[in-house]
Amino acid sequence: MYKSEVDLSSARKLFYFAVERNVSVWNALINSYTQNERFFEGFEMFREMLRNDVQPNSVTFVSTVPSCENYFDISYGGSLHCCVIKHGFGSQVSVLTALMSTYAKLGEISSSEILFDQIPNKTQLSWNVLISGYVNNGLPDESLVAFRKMQLEGFSPDAISIVSILSACLNLGDILLGQSIHAFVVRRSFETNINVSNAVLAFYADCPLLSTCFRLFKRMATKNTVSWNTLISRYVHSGQKDKANVILHQMQKEGGKLDSVTLLSILSSYSENENFRQGTILHGYAIKTGWDSDVSLTNALISMYCNCGELDAGSRLFAAMPERSVVSWNSLMTGFRHYNLSNDVLVLFAQMVKENQRTNQVSILNLLPMCSMLSQGKSIHAFALRTGMIEETTVLTSLILMYARFGKIKLSVLVFQMGKRCDISLWNAIMSVHVDTKNAKQAVAVFCEMLQISLEPDNITVLSLISSCVLLNSLNLADSVMAYIICKGFDKDVVVSNALVDLYARCGSIVVARLLFDYLFEKDTVSWSVMINGYRLHGDAEGALKLFSRMRLSGVSHDAITYLSLLSACSHAGLVEEGQRVFNCMIEDGLSPRTEHYACMVDLLARAGHLHEAYNIVNRQPFKPSLGMLESLLGACKMYGNIEIGHRIFQMLFEMYPQNSESYVMLHNIYAAAGKWEDANTVRSIMEGRLLRKLPGFSLVGDNFTY
Known part of the structure; x- marks a missing residue:
């Protein structure tokens, strides 16, 4: 009667008041501790029982064995096994089965x-x-072999067998076999067992066959919290956050009871400011139901507030925590890092160390990108060495990138050489460093070295290799890389295929780029945009426009980058009407033009001499005009001799970019070309008064020219 958690102390007092403590009394108390997951106390009671010369029975061992698998290591399990044999229970089926479970779990x-x-x-x-x-x-x-043998020996699978074998099918990635088990479940009428139904649901969710999972979920006669949680968590993990929230609302509508798993799953999907209100509602629910005392849930709430931009709320929640884990500190640090609050990240880490809180690699990964000085990065490197975290591949990768950010490529290489040569992520990191620093030959050399040690590359490796080929602009190398990619099957990855199309377009072979594009296994928005941009690079605006028409007919959505490539192509080809149609089409598709799109339109109209229209766009756009946009229009005013608009543009440049000498020079040249020498001299005087100088030109031809 006193075996519940709250009355465990009463049970123990009653045990010690007992006049006669036989094996049944000892078993009752040991079992009480085990059931309440107080494994250490349960095992200690077992040892005390032996010291009191009480002979254990099979129930004693069945009650004690779980303590080893949940609290101790294999040495305790072996000792208990010896004790079982010593007391003559080595052939008891129940005891052997309990020991089997312990050995398997250890x-x-x-x-x-x-x-x-x-x-x-x-x-x-x-x-x-x-x-x-x-x-x-x-x-x-x-x-699976054991499952089959069990049936051959006359045992019919039960709910526990089915749940285990479904996990095996999932681990094998064998969807057909899992569907066969599902058919077995239906045939044997196991669908009424909620644990089996949840296991089938989890199998389809993790495959992932979410549509099948959802249909099965709707057909379930009985649902519990686990059923709802399975569907919610899979929608969250697959990036379908809106559907996850719909399922959550349906769960609440049908009276489903939310638990900590529900809250943890759905809170991880809240990453925008618009989710803030719903997040606070769930926070209130957690307080009402008492889940707010759960450290993991509080950590998720901190992450939610930080992801929604409410750093103060996250900080207050962190400060109010009576008990913090390393995840608590990392959650707040990640929030600060996301908003580039480097000082806050460093201060929080210093506080963490001062309070002797345990740090891990996530803490280091939050710190390294926030270093504003090389000395800070070196200090963190030393800390990682001292604490042994330097062995973590993620830490080494972050250190490689940190040293590269400060231009210390040699140190990046040294860190790379410290790591495990069999870890592909380290090779990817050093290749990306060489690509980012325009040292493409070295990146290719690293790739060749990787092949020499028989290390298989992944998609990221191949993408870095393609970027190196773009920098080297070598068709021969591009052909070799493409052959390797096809040989290894990377061409089936749409991202890699898109990069190949871009590579050939940039290396001057638009024909091969188009062939690759036409034979893509799958085309996404990026595929079309890359090919359109390829035509732009080759000055073929008509080819870009024809491909865009095909893109619209195919039903593929177009993004801002697609339109930018088209507008740029029209600008360089002087296709004013076509450019205006593309710009209007973009607005009709519900895409808001960015500064780059307005700059392309201004450049297009200015090149064609439509200076008033270009000037109107500059005035009407919702953004501050960029320096390049204004200089482009000012240059066109010089070309077409439009002094009036040229003067207006100069006034804008004068107000927004007063220290830019090029605008003064361009206005001076406009006045000089029109014979207005007095105005030209005035502009020169203003330049001299502001101590501005024209940037000197240089020649690419001469004795000192090097390439």
């Missing part, structure tokens, strides 16, 4: 197999323990 699956073979009369439970042991130790094939 990773000693071979020991579990030996015990299974020793059981003379195997039970359904012993088969289930073996099958689940194989699954939990990453041996799904063995679990």
Whole structure:
């Protein structure tokens, strides 16, 4: 009666008041501790029982064995096994089955197999323990073999067997086999078992076959919190946040009880300011139901507030926590880093160290991008060395990028050489460093070295290699890279294929680029945009416009980059009407033009002599005109001799960019070309008064020219 958590102390007092404490009394107390997950106390009571010369029975061992798998290591499990044999229970099926489970959970699956073979009369439970042991130790094939043997020996699978074998199918990635198990479930009428239904639901969710999962979910006669959580978490992980919120609202509408898992899943999807109100509602629900005392949930709330831009709310919640984990500190640091608050990140880390809080690699990964001085980065490097975190690949990768950011490429290479040569992420990091610093030959050399040690590249490696080819502008190298990509099957990745199309377009082979584009396994928005941009690079505005028409007919959505490439192509080809149609089409599609789009339109109209229209766009656009946009229009005013608009543009340049000498020179030249020498001299005087000088020109021809 006193076995519940709240009355455990009363149970122990009653135990010590007992006049006679036989084995049943000891078993009752040991079992009380085990059921309440007080494994250490349970095991200590077992040892005290032996010291009091009380002979244990099979129930004693079945109650005590779980303590080893949940609290102790394999040495305790082995000692308890010896104790079982010593007291003559080495052939008891229930005891052997409990020991099997312990060995399997401690990773000693071979020991579990030996015990299974020793059981003379195997039970359904012993088969289930073996099958689940194989699954939990990453041996799904063995679990399927055991599942089949179990049936051949006359045992019919139960709900526990089905749940385990579905996990095995998921680990194997065998959807067809999982569907066969689902058919077995339907045929044997296991669908009424909520645990089995949830396991089938989780299988389809993790495959992921979300549409099948959703249909199955709707057909479930009974749903519990686990059912709802499975669907919500998978929608969140697949990036379908809106659907996850719809399911959450439906759960609440149908009276489903939200638990900490529900809240953790849905809170992780809130990353925009618009989610802030819903996040605060869930925070209120957590307080009302008492879940706010859960450290993991509080960490998720801190992340939610930071992701929604409410750093003060996240900081207050962090400060009010009675108990913090390393995740708590990292959550707030990540929020500060996201908004580039480097000082706050550094101060928080210093406080963390001062309070002797445990740090991990996430803490270091938050710190390194925030270093504003090389000395700070070196200090963090030293801290990582001192704490042993330098062994983490993610930390080494971040250090490589940090040193490269300060231009210390040699140090980046040294850090790279410290790491495990078999880790592809380190090779990717050093290749990206060489690409970013325009040292393409070295990036290609790193790739060749990687092949020499038989390390298989991944998609990121290949993308860095393609970027190197773009910098080197070598068709021969591009051909070799393409052959390698096709040979290794990377061409089936749409991102890699898009990069290949861009590579050939930039290397001057628009024909090959178009062939690659036409034979793509899959075309996304980027594919079309890259090919359109390729035509722009080759000055073929008509080809770009024809491809854009095909893109619209195909139903693929177009983005701002697509329109920017088109407008730039029209600008350089002088196609005014076509450019205006493209610009209007962009607005009709619901895309708001950015500064770059307005700059292209101004350049297009200015080149064609439509200076008044270009000037009107400069005045009407919702952004501050860029320096390049204004200089482009001012240059056109010089070309077409339009003094009036030229003077207006100069006034804008004078107000916005007063120290830019080029605008003064251009206005001076406009007045000089029109014979207005007095105005030209006035502009020169203003320049001299502001101590501005024309940037000197230089020649690419001469004795000192080097390339």
